[in-house]
Amino acid sequence: MAEIRLEHLSKSFGDQNVVQDVSLTVADGEFCVFVGPSGCGKSTLLRLIAGLEEATSGHVLIGGNDVTQREPYDRQLSMVFQSYALYPHMTVRDNIAFALRTAKMPEAVVNSKVAEAARILHLTDYLDRKPAALSGGQRQRVAIGRAIVREPLAFLFDEPLSNLDAALRADTRVEIAQLHRSLGATMIYVTHDQVEAMTLADRIVVLRGGRIMQTGTPRELYEKPANVFVAQFLGSPRMNLLPAYQQDGLMKIVGQVNGFAGFSMPQPSTDIARIGVRPEDCRLVDPTEGCITGKVQACEYHGSNLHVVVATRDTGTVSVLAPPGPSVGFGTEVGIAWSAQACHPFASQGDRL
Amino acid sequence: MIKPRRLENAILAGPLVLFLLAVLGFPMILSLIYGFSDTSFQTLSAPRFSGLENFRDVTTDADFWQAAGFSLRFGLLTAALECVFGLALAVYLAPLIQRHGWIVAVLIVPMIVAPAMMGLMYRLVLHEFAGPLPYYLYHWLGWSPSFLGPRNVFATVVAAETLQWTPFAFLLFLTAYQSIPQDMREAASVDGTRPWRLFWKIELPMMMPTVFVAMFIRFIDGFRVFDNVYTLVGAGPGGSTTSMSIYIYETFLRKGEIGKAMAAAILLFVSAFVLLSLAQRMLNRADR
Amino acid sequence: MKRRMGLRWLVFGVAAFVMNFPVLATVVTAFKSPGEVTRNASLWVEAPTLDNFALVLTISDRLNIYHYLYNSLAAALIGAVLPMIVAFPIAWAMVRRGLFRQVLFPLVVNLRALPLIIFAIPLYLMYAAVGLLDTRLGLGLLLAVVNLPLTLMLLVNAIAEIPAELEEAARMDGARLGTLLIRLVLPLCRPALITTFVFGFITAWNEFLFGLMLTTRDAVPMTVGASFFFATSGGGVQWGVAAAVMVVAALPPLILGLIMYRRISGSMVAGAVKG
Numbered sequence: 001m002a003e004i005r006l007e008h009l010s011k012s013f014g015d016q017n018v019v020q021d022v023s024l025t026v027a028d029g030e031f032c033v034f035v036g037p038s039g040c041g042k043s044t045l046l047r048l049i050a051g052l053e054e055a056t057s058g059h060v061l062i063g064g065n066d067v068t069q070r071e072p073y074d075r076q077l078s079m080v081f082q083s084y085a086l087y088p089h090m091t092v093r094d095n096i097a098f099a100l101r102t103a104k105m106p107e108a109v110v111n112s113k114v115a116e117a118a119r120i121l122h123l124t125d126y127l128d129r130k131p132a133a134l135s136g137g138q139r140q141r142v143a144i145g146r147a148i149v150r151e152p153l154a155f156l157f158d159e160p161l162s163n164l165d166a167a168l169r170a171d172t173r174v175e176i177a178q179l180h181r182s183l184g185a186t187m188i189y190v191t192h193d194q195v196e197a198m199t200l201a202d203r204i205v206v207l208r209g210g211r212i213m214q215t216g217t218p219r220e221l222y223e224k225p226a227n228v229f230v231a232q233f234l235g236s237p238r239m240n241l242l243p244a245y246q247q248d249g250l251m252k253i254v255g256q257v258n259g260f261a262g263f264s265m266p267q268p269s270t271d272i273a274r275i276g277v278r279p280e281d282c283r284l285v286d287p288t289e290g291c292i293t294g295k296v297q298a299c300e301y302h303g304s305n306l307h308v309v310v311a312t313r314d315t316g317t318v319s320v321l322a323p324p325g326p327s328v329g330f331g332t333e334v335g336i337a338w339s340a341q342a343c344h345p346f347a348s349q350g351d352r353l
Numbered sequence: 354m355i356k357p358r359r360l361e362n363a364i365l366a367g368p369l370v371l372f373l374l375a376v377l378g379f380p381m382i383l384s385l386i387y388g389f390s391d392t393s394f395q396t397l398s399a400p401r402f403s404g405l406e407n408f409r410d411v412t413t414d415a416d417f418w419q420a421a422g423f424s425l426r427f428g429l430l431t432a433a434l435e436c437v438f439g440l441a442l443a444v445y446l447a448p449l450i451q452r453h454g455w456i457v458a459v460l461i462v463p464m465i466v467a468p469a470m471m472g473l474m475y476r477l478v479l480h481e482f483a484g485p486l487p488y489y490l491y492h493w494l495g496w497s498p499s500f501l502g503p504r505n506v507f508a509t510v511v512a513a514e515t516l517q518w519t520p521f522a523f524l525l526f527l528t529a530y531q532s533i534p535q536d537m538r539e540a541a542s543v544d545g546t547r548p549w550r551l552f553w554k555i556e557l558p559m560m561m562p563t564v565f566v567a568m569f570i571r572f573i574d575g576f577r578v579f580d581n582v583y584t585l586v587g588a589g590p591g592g593s594t595t596s597m598s599i600y601i602y603e604t605f606l607r608k609g610e611i612g613k614a615m616a617a618a619i620l621l622f623v624s625a626f627v628l629l630s631l632a633q634r635m636l637n638r639a640d641r
Numbered sequence: 642m643k644r645r646m647g648l649r650w651l652v653f654g655v656a657a658f659v660m661n662f663p664v665l666a667t668v669v670t671a672f673k674s675p676g677e678v679t680r681n682a683s684l685w686v687e688a689p690t691l692d693n694f695a696l697v698l699t700i701s702d703r704l705n706i707y708h709y710l711y712n713s714l715a716a717a718l719i720g721a722v723l724p725m726i727v728a729f730p731i732a733w734a735m736v737r738r739g740l741f742r743q744v745l746f747p748l749v750v751n752l753r754a755l756p757l758i759i760f761a762i763p764l765y766l767m768y769a770a771v772g773l774l775d776t777r778l779g780l781g782l783l784l785a786v787v788n789l790p791l792t793l794m795l796l797v798n799a800i801a802e803i804p805a806e807l808e809e810a811a812r813m814d815g816a817r818l819g820t821l822l823i824r825l826v827l828p829l830c831r832p833a834l835i836t837t838f839v840f841g842f843i844t845a846w847n848e849f850l851f852g853l854m855l856t857t858r859d860a861v862p863m864t865v866g867a868s869f870f871f872a873t874s875g876g877g878v879q880w881g882v883a884a885a886v887m888v889v890a891a892l893p894p895l896i897l898g899l900i901m902y903r904r905i906s907g908s909m910v911a912g913a914v915k916g
Contacts (some may be wrong), residue, residue: 380763467847
């Protein structure tokens, strides 16, 4: 296993800058997830690490070695593709064994490694079938088997769960996490799904427009997002963003209830533009209490909670996750309250204060 | 009362069926009649039934067997050569073609020229006085081979056909090569597979169906060759480049032996049909 | 990471040169005067001249190239368009109704592999009886047969790509079969029709054997007409003029083919692989 370091990595296609000056270190044995909306450059970044794309500038270092100029077959990495990319004319056994035979290992060693990988991934019964005779989930496991059998310096995953149905996706997610624990391998995982990112990662890298928006553990990113983009990307329903201003040393919401004083500021600053509050931190209260008021626009019953959408006068629609109880009627006047600790203040450019 | 649908279907299928009957069906019947009769150009309307006599004439004619042998060797050799060169070119030039598509246009020019014209052009190229090839060979290497002489003529016609039709195989293989999913190559590459092994163990096996199809088509085309061989050398020294088609042509028009020509044509038809059915069955089994 | 493009360019250059050598030599020879032809057999023309082309393109007793070109054009047009007309209705029926699909489709498609000389002889006799010998129509009919398999295959493929919902929507709007075919299906097949036409035209133009057998004077196509210049009777061949004739003869399909090469390369593959 090895550490992977990216230094000022950039990639342009013509005049399109897909990856812009990305510097990053993935520690040895870490499970690092690249996440972001489509077109943010996460797949390109992964392919740069794999060597499938040539960097326009910058360096890729694996285990301390600069591999930027090396071909993919010289980097000792393994990659699991979104479409699995299994060789259709070979059996499962031969698919998994292929790379080992490339390395000219003795046949006995090859067989034992293949058998071991098959055991870990529950593929022993399918070793002699061809990919066409397998289900999507089984093919996925063959792809993973092909990757682990080589004992590479690191594993790369390119949206491996996208082609699976929801139930299978959840199960396979757990399997991948287990795999990481048992192998202790460095894994870099690309996805657009924030749930996968939150549940699998030791560290998350949020990308947008080819740049890193924030990196950190799932908790760090969720509890202290560094900017508006990260704040709204993680968490469902999305964090509410309310226009705010500063007055008399306190943070106030535009159009807030008259009796409400405001929130104390975490540190003195004059440039507050918005305050973020997560729906689950909000409470529905009497219209005379709370920070802001509005009329209920929608109330969704989710079983374990109520998702209430409130239309306010000055701050747009606000989502509240309320405890399961009787539904709130359409048009009801309600107040919304939350604590000062639940506030995420953001400056006009979108960065956290 | 014919149901409207039946009538519609009849109208839709009518043109093709009528066309085939008129232009093919009727001649098929004629050819059967004449194959089993004794006819000459003078007695066209009154063929005299002669049983299997024509077939006997054909199968005892040494020229017929020589032509069959030529067509067989010619077909196999040209198909094999075209496939090897076509495959090599397609695979090797594919990265280049990705960026500069016009390369394909230049390489398929030989296919667009009429084979008959190609044969005539080769006549020019190989001509002792006016042809560039003897000129350069003599000037640079001191060689003066007789391209159309009895020893070299087979090689010459094989070369001419191969050079003209390699682009066809090239095109087939290029398409097959380009349709291999790119992420399969990427997966193999990340796994440590170098280019040669990638080709030999992954890309080529995936292109095998195309290889068979290409070999088969080019063999059939080579087997029934007429145009470029005829315009280049005609029947050839000692009849050595007479293909099956040329044999039938000469028997029919030069010698006027209608019945015999028909018999040969029927034999050719039957063998081609058998070959075709065999190939179809093999393809069907391969599909599964 | 550069994949040794230089060597690939070299291989391309050599392959292109070797395979196109006859064409190059012919074009070069067409620009040589009679004197230079006998003197200089290399590819470098010392004193290029347009005399050969002038001779070829003017009508004379010996050669009326426009006669041959016209014959080729007429026969090739028939040979390219007729199969399309004949095959289109039944192609639709095969795709949407499975009509005769099992029987006729393989039959027509396999025509491609049968040595057509088999049909040439009885057709000769039949034409002789009906008076179609040495006519453009007669030649065109046979060229249509040659193009039928590929035409049917391409049309079937093209129609299969049209979503059935479009036709259903048109039927809900009241379209009967004729309207459906002519105003909806036909326009949607335009790309395939163009490809089929180009490929069929080139194939028909390049045909030699049938032209040789079925025409003598009135309907002789360009391919056969060009071969007359190579009859080595008497004083030998006038290579410069012959080369010019061949350049003119090969030009139409070449131009057509190069403009459309992206399309026909696709159709060639379809024709080969599906068969």
